[in-house]
Amino acid sequence: MNGLAPSRLTRWIIGIVVGAFFAIPLLSTFLYTLRDDDGFSLVHWTNLFDPAKASTYAPIWVGLGNSIVLSVVTVAIVLFVLAPTMILVHLRFPKLRSGFEFLVLLPISIPAIVLVVGLAPIYLQIGRALGTGAWTLAFAYGITVLPFAYRAIQASIDAVDVRTLAEAARSLGSGWGTVVLRVIAPNLRTGLLAASLISVAVVLGEFTIASLLNRQVFQTALVVVKNTDGYAAAVFTLLALALAFALLIVIGLAGRARTGKAGS
Amino acid sequence: MSDPQPDRTATLDGVEPTAPPRRGASRLLAWLGLVPFAAYVVVFLALPTVLALASGLFDADGAFTLDNLGALGDPVILATFWSSTWLSLLTAVLGAVFGALVCYAMLGLSETGGIRTAVDAAAGVFAQFGGVMLAFAFIATIGLKGVVTQLLLGAGIDIFADGPWIYELPGLILPYVFFQIPLMVITFMPALSALKPQWAEANLTLGGTRSSFWLRIGFPVLAPSFLACTLLLFANAFSSYATAAALASQGSQIVPLQIRTALTSETVLGRENLAGALALGMIVVVGVVMWLYSLIQRRAARWQA
Numbered sequence: 084m085n086g087l088a089p090s091r092l093t094r095w096i097i098g099i100v101v102g103a104f105f106a107i108p109l110l111s112t113f114l115y116t117l118r119d120d121d122g123f124s125l126v127h128w129t130n131l132f133d134p135a136k137a138s139t140y141a142p143i144w145v146g147l148g149n150s151i152v153l154s155v156v157t158v159a160i161v162l163f164v165l166a167p168t169m170i171l172v173h174l175r176f177p178k179l180r181s182g183f184e185f186l187v188l189l190p191i192s193i194p195a196i197v198l199v200v201g202l203a204p205i206y207l208q209i210g211r212a213l214g215t216g217a218w219t220l221a222f223a224y225g226i227t228v229l230p231f232a233y234r235a236i237q238a239s240i241d242a243v244d245v246r247t248l249a250e251a252a253r254s255l256g257s258g259w260g261t262v263v264l265r266v267i268a269p270n271l272r273t274g275l276l277a278a279s280l281i282s283v284a285v286v287l288g289e290f291t292i293a294s295l296l297n298r299q300v301f302q303t304a305l306v307v308v309k310n311t312d313g314y315a316a317a318v319f320t321l322l323a324l325a326l327a328f329a330l331l332i333v334i335g336l337a338g339r340a341r342t343g344k345a346g347s
Numbered sequence: 348m349s350d351p352q353p354d355r356t357a358t359l360d361g362v363e364p365t366a367p368p369r370r371g372a373s374r375l376l377a378w379l380g381l382v383p384f385a386a387y388v389v390v391f392l393a394l395p396t397v398l399a400l401a402s403g404l405f406d407a408d409g410a411f412t413l414d415n416l417g418a419l420g421d422p423v424i425l426a427t428f429w430s431s432t433w434l435s436l437l438t439a440v441l442g443a444v445f446g447a448l449v450c451y452a453m454l455g456l457s458e459t460g461g462i463r464t465a466v467d468a469a470a471g472v473f474a475q476f477g478g479v480m481l482a483f484a485f486i487a488t489i490g491l492k493g494v495v496t497q498l499l500l501g502a503g504i505d506i507f508a509d510g511p512w513i514y515e516l517p518g519l520i521l522p523y524v525f526f527q528i529p530l531m532v533i534t535f536m537p538a539l540s541a542l543k544p545q546w547a548e549a550n551l552t553l554g555g556t557r558s559s560f561w562l563r564i565g566f567p568v569l570a571p572s573f574l575a576c577t578l579l580l581f582a583n584a585f586s587s588y589a590t591a592a593a594l595a596s597q598g599s600q601i602v603p604l605q606i607r608t609a610l611t612s613e614t615v616l617g618r619e620n621l622a623g624a625l626a627l628g629m630i631v632v633v634g635v636v637m638w639l640y641s642l643i644q645r646r647a648a649r650w651q652a
Contacts, residue, residue: 088455111494115487194586201395
């Protein structure tokens with residue numbers, strides 16, 4: 084394997100110490116959700132399906148619905164605004180590439196809270212023009228996912244010879260629309276998939292912007308529910324975490340499948 | 348990353364060599380293709396950033412003033428900046444050290460193995476773990492009625508004997524480390540993977556030992572990457588809002604919470620401009636840190652070719 088690798092014992096020690104640090108809060112949260120007045124039970128989990136409790140959880144479902152709409156719009160921004168621009172820059176403006184990269188990685192270094200200060204007046208205008216529907220928040224989310232989506236898509240662009248593909252398709256008579264949609268996009272599908280899944284994960288986890296602009300999304304709803312039923316908040320936390328983990332495993336496997344194919 | 352530009356345009360031009368007028372048109376079309384994204388970034392990234400920073404330089408009536416910046420010298424604000432700084436520094440260093448250890452341990456795992464896939468996915472989840480859910484997990488663990496708190500209480504240890512610190516600044520340390528370690532794993536792993544096993548072999552052939560390898564080759568080569576990643580972690584903690592907002596419902600111990608107070612305060616007029624000044628202060632700190640990051644990262648990239 085790797086000559087630099089630590090011994091099995093060292094590996095186990097590191098794994099157990101750090102693993103415990105991560106496992107204890109998660110395990111505690113799980114045990115916390117099992118707590119009942121005088122012992123353990125699944126009551127806080129079965130409560131989710133109890134019609135009598137439905138009004139308590141209503142904010143969660145509203146928030147989750149909004150977050151899902153936001154995910155869809157944000158993914159659309161990534162796929163239909165960011166990705167075509169990246170392909171265009173790669174094919175036609177290679178000199179712009181480093182500047183472009185700087186631009187899309189910029190949101191990493193601008194704290195979301197700073198963005199909110201400037202977004203507040205802009206959203207005042209958007210509210211007048213487009214209404215205050217939850218989906219408008221996706222414009223702001225599209226910015227926060229830029230760096231993540233960019234990395235995922237760029238990795239795919241670098242792995243595929245986009246230029247040759249485009250030239251081949253062009254010389255065979257395809258128009259640019261066909262080139263992008265039917266030749267390049269299918270070749271970038273793992274990158275586009277990863278970018279979409281990461282965007283969904285980021286949108287589902289976003290709190291700062293939504294909370295300060297007073298929008299109801301999954302995370303802000305969690306805080307609302309936490310104030311009336313702390314156990315339910317813990318249950319939803321675990322569920323959301325499991326979902327995010329599953330999403331990223333899918334990304335990981337998609338990436339693996341890809342490298343596997345390239346290797347054979 | 349400097350590709351030979353002339354060759355590229357040459358091959359591209361070769362696609363339609365017989366249609367010079369169309370080339371001009373398609374060039375124009377290509378520029379037009381950049382417009383949607385450019386417009387989007389201007390309206391939702393450039394404009395808000397400029398507005399945020401500018402609002403710190405104007406008063407409530409729109410006149411230029413440096414008064415808001417003067418507020419940055421206020422002892423309360425200075426104390427907040429200081430709290431944010433030490434919290435970020437402490438958690439960045441802790442996260443960097445433990446994250447690097449995890450990366451080191453992962454060297455022993457097959458890159459396509461199941462454990463590696465799981466650790467990668469877990470790192471991705473926890474680094475993004477939304478601060479709110481993280482705050483809840485820690486409340487369930489070491490909150491006043493948390494599982495671990497109660498267990499320790501049963502064993503006669505009261506971790507809150509000195510007051511409920513979980514809802515104050517020290518309470519943020521553990522949750523912050525919880526998202527810093529995975530971020531370190533994500534950002535530092537490429538640097539560690541770039542260490543070539545051949546270097547270890549060369550070191551052994553030349554009579555070196557395992558420890559001399561790390562002392563003379565491993566650490567010096569990794570030092571810039573490690574430092575760069577620590578800076579990134581610092582910026583990450585400094586910008587983090589959600590965990591603190593969900594954990595500490597009152598008070599504003601760190602700068603982002605202070606901005607919230609300024610933004611939502613309904614009692615004091617003109618506080619929105621204070622939010623702008625605070626945002627300006629934040630962006631200066633994060634900007635300097637990220638600038639240092641890119642400087643060091645460029646140096647570190649030498650070994651990762």
